Amino acid sequence: MDMNTPATGNTRVSKASQSNLIASSDNRMHDFVLSDEERHEIEHEMTHYENPRAASIGALKTVQRRRGWVSDGAVIAISDVLGIPASDVEGVATFYSLIFRQPVGRHVVLVCDSSSCHLTGHDELRDAISGELGIGPGQTTEDDRFTLLPVCCLGACDRGPALMIDDDLHGPVEPNEVAALLERYS
Amino acid sequence: MSSHLFSTSTNGETHPLTYRLREDRGYVDLDEFEQKDGYEALRTTLRELSPDELIDNMKTANLRGRGGAGFSAGVKWSLTARGDDHPRGYIACNADEMEPGTFKDRLLLEETPHLLIEGMILAGYANNAYRGYIFLRSEYVLAAQRIERALAEARKAGILGSRVCDSDFDFDIFLHTGAGRYICGEETALINSLEGRRANPRSKPPFPGQSGAWGRPTVVNNVETLCNVPAIALRGGDWYQSLSGGRSDDGGTKLYGVSGRVKRPGLVEMPMGTTAGELLELAGGMRDGLELKTWLPGGGSTGFLLPEHLDLALDFDTIGGAGSRLGTGLLAVVAHNQSVVSLTRNLEDFFARESCGWCTPCRDGLPWAARILHALENGEGEEGDIELLESLASNIGPGKTFCAHAPGAAMPLETAIKHFRHEFEAGIRHRQREAHAEPIPVGSV
Numbered sequence: 322m323d324m325n326t327p328a329t330g331n332t333r334v335s336k337a338s339q340s341n342l343i344a345s346s347d348n349r350m351h352d353f354v355l356s357d358e359e360r361h362e363i364e365h366e367m368t369h370y371e372n373p374r375a376a377s378i379g380a381l382k383t384v385q386r387r388r389g390w391v392s393d394g395a396v397i398a399i400s401d402v403l404g405i406p407a408s409d410v411e412g413v414a415t416f417y418s419l420i421f422r423q424p425v426g427r428h429v430v431l432v433c434d435s436s437s438c439h440l441t442g443h444d445e446l447r448d449a450i451s452g453e454l455g456i457g458p459g460q461t462t463e464d465d466r467f468t469l470l471p472v473c474c475l476g477a478c479d480r481g482p483a484l485m486i487d488d489d490l491h492g493p494v495e496p497n498e499v500a501a502l503l504e505r506y507s
Numbered sequence: 508m509s510s511h512l513f514s515t516s517t518n519g520e521t522h523p524l525t526y527r528l529r530e531d532r533g534y535v536d537l538d539e540f541e542q543k544d545g546y547e548a549l550r551t552t553l554r555e556l557s558p559d560e561l562i563d564n565m566k567t568a569n570l571r572g573r574g575g576a577g578f579s580a581g582v583k584w585s586l587t588a589r590g591d592d593h594p595r596g597y598i599a600c601n602a603d604e605m606e607p608g609t610f611k612d613r614l615l616l617e618e619t620p621h622l623l624i625e626g627m628i629l630a631g632y633a634n635n636a637y638r639g640y641i642f643l644r645s646e647y648v649l650a651a652q653r654i655e656r657a658l659a660e661a662r663k664a665g666i667l668g669s670r671v672c673d674s675d676f677d678f679d680i681f682l683h684t685g686a687g688r689y690i691c692g693e694e695t696a697l698i699n700s701l702e703g704r705r706a707n708p709r710s711k712p713p714f715p716g717q718s719g720a721w722g723r724p725t726v727v728n729n730v731e732t733l734c735n736v737p738a739i740a741l742r743g744g745d746w747y748q749s750l751s752g753g754r755s756d757d758g759g760t761k762l763y764g765v766s767g768r769v770k771r772p773g774l775v776e777m778p779m780g781t782t783a784g785e786l787l788e789l790a791g792g793m794r795d796g797l798e799l800k801t802w803l804p805g806g807g808s809t810g811f812l813l814p815e816h817l818d819l820a821l822d823f824d825t826i827g828g829a830g831s832r833l834g835t836g837l838l839a840v841v842a843h844n845q846s847v848v849s850l851t852r853n854l855e856d857f858f859a860r861e862s863c864g865w866c867t868p869c870r871d872g873l874p875w876a877a878r879i880l881h882a883l884e885n886g887e888g889e890e891g892d893i894e895l896l897e898s899l900a901s902n903i904g905p906g907k908t909f910c911a912h913a914p915g916a917a918m919p920l921e922t923a924i925k926h927f928r929h930e931f932e933a934g935i936r937h938r939q940r941e942a943h944a945e946p947i948p949v950g951s952v
């Protein structure tokens with residue numbers, strides 16, 4: 322992996338979309354509408370803080386939880402609810418590695434690539450997953466089933482090599498267990 | 508599934524952090540927590556102690572910050588801007604736990620969130636805060652559910668909100684979950700993130716205790732630090748200090764742990780000053796056929812130590828004196844057949860990727876170091892690479908960058924070269940040809 326690009330790759334995408342956001346008057350971006358549920362969740366989150374801006378990460382997560390990722394239109398809709406510039410929301414969205422500014426698969430596989438997992442067999446695990454799915458870190462399978470991403474130490478070093486699939490923590494995962502594990506996520 | 512504990516105890520006098528854990532290692536709910544003296548410290552303190560008396564207790568306890576820097580919690584609290592001239596501020600619990608090799612806060616958050624809540628309310632009382640935030644990393648999904656449940660139970664029981672436990676003190680706590688990025692754990696980056704901004708660190712001074720979140724005094728403490736507070740409030744600073752029983756000047760117990768290729772990786776609450784040798788024994792020793800080559804005492808940003816250091820007390824000053832840092836106190840052990848170059852490359856890849864990009868030595872220096880390490884790992888290093896790594900490490904050391912991220916990256920790099928220079932030399936192309944040596948093995952072995 323090129324060391325200059327963040328591993329999740331979302332900064333690469335966001336550079337393009339940021340210029341879209343600022344330069345474009347493309348009305349299609351405004352087609353995005355937050356559901357009532359999403360709006361209520363964001364407005365409720367705002368009450369936990371001293372000002373609406375602080376709810377921006379929560380708002381991005383609210384949208385992502387339901388839609389899998391955060392589109393340009395969602396960034397603008399969130400900025401409207403929070404009353405802050407879209408470029409600020411975009412700046413936040415692109416900073417955090419677990420906010421996805423491009424579509425991801427139905428299941429996100431986060432493989433811990435930190436030191437203790439390195440010592441307990443991360444490389445073999447990563448290769449087994451890549452082999453099984455036919456994709457490398459930062460990529461999504463053609464059938465949109467899995468996206469594979471590296472992640473910082475999952476705080477499960479005693480169970481390394483560890484990974485998460487969606488909200489589930491797994492570890493230690495042996496390379497020969499990978500196929501059966503992935504099978505559980507359709 | 509929870510972390511394995513090497514040993515357990517239900518004695519609150521000796522195991523203030525873990526004595527309430529359930530045998531099935533499930534969630535300790537409010538009823539069970541209160542049956543096991545839970546919130547007793549809070550009720551007693553609100554009735555009998557002034558904030559200053561609580562802070563004095565904390566200072567006597569000599570509880571040093573468990574987030575890795577080891578700053579005395581009591582001293583930190585005594586420096587918080589309090590009083591009529593200052594607005595009431597915040598307690599920010601640092602539950603970002605992403606330091607490579609660190610898995611202790613997860614246990615406390617998943618199993619006894621009420622202990623953290625009690626500690627945070629007490630911290631709020633001492634520091635004149637009116638609100639707490641638990642800054643939790645996004646991947647701790649189970650912890651988030653349990654914390655929300657505990658907060659709801661505490662609010663319903665009048666333990667949070669206006670008139671905490673029928674006193675005149677009001678305090679509430681909210682859970683804030685993150686969205687990735689290791690740098691959020693740096694205390695001023697955490698505050699920016701809490702405010703909904705990019706997690707770049709802020710310059711200090713002003714320190715958060717003077718002006719933090721939304722310009723108000725903000726006390727940032729680690730989960731484990733805060734979980735020690737109720738016992739100190741209830742049993743006193745002298746008792747807490749004496750827990751380390753002459754092994755260390757640092758007070759109390761510590762959630763220590765071991766990961767790597769040992770027989771039984773896991774955690775244990777032991778007196779401050781326990782040795783790595785004792786922990787390694789509790790973990791069953793190295794797996795069959797493996798010998799210990801080197802170890803990190805407390806996360807990726809600490810320095811490598813050797814088998815000869817196994818008898819040192821694992822406390823802040825002793826480990827600092829040996830050229831490393833205690834950090835989070837969770838050992839990562841490296842076996843004789845594992846490559847230190849490869850592990851160092853892995854660590855520097857991590858630090859390079861997680862740099863927030865604010866200052867040049869860190870943003871540009873770390874990827875540079877990582878590239879050289881990749882080359883050395885693959886037996887493609889050039890003459891002068893090791894010296895270059897040394898100079899890069901000294902240029903990102905303490906005082907040369909905006910925050911402690913880059914100095915944290917420098918420490919394993921410098922100590923790896925110091926102790927294992929021959930492994931790095933073996934990665935230089937030219938030398939290999941001269942020696943007609945086989946290329947060194949790559950990967951994690």
Ligand SMILES: Cc1cc2nc3c(=O)[nH]c(=O)nc-3n(C[C@H](O)[C@H](O)[C@H](O)COP(=O)(O)O)c2cc1C
Nearest residue numbers: 572573574601603604605692693694728729732911
């Ligand atoms: C890059 C970086 C990451 C950090 N990550 C954490 C973390 O995840 N958890 C934590 O408690 N402290 C972390 N710290 C230390 C905090 O800045 C701060 O010292 C600590 O939260 C203070 O709490 P304590 O005094 O109770 O330890 C980190 C520091 C740096 C420089």
Ligand code: SF4
Nearest residue numbers: 863865866869910912
């Ligand atoms: S040292 Fe690194 S992480 Fe810290 S402010 Fe500078 S660039 Fe950001």
Ligand code: FES
Nearest residue numbers: 433438475477478
């Ligand atoms: S290093 Fe992988 S879970 Fe900690």
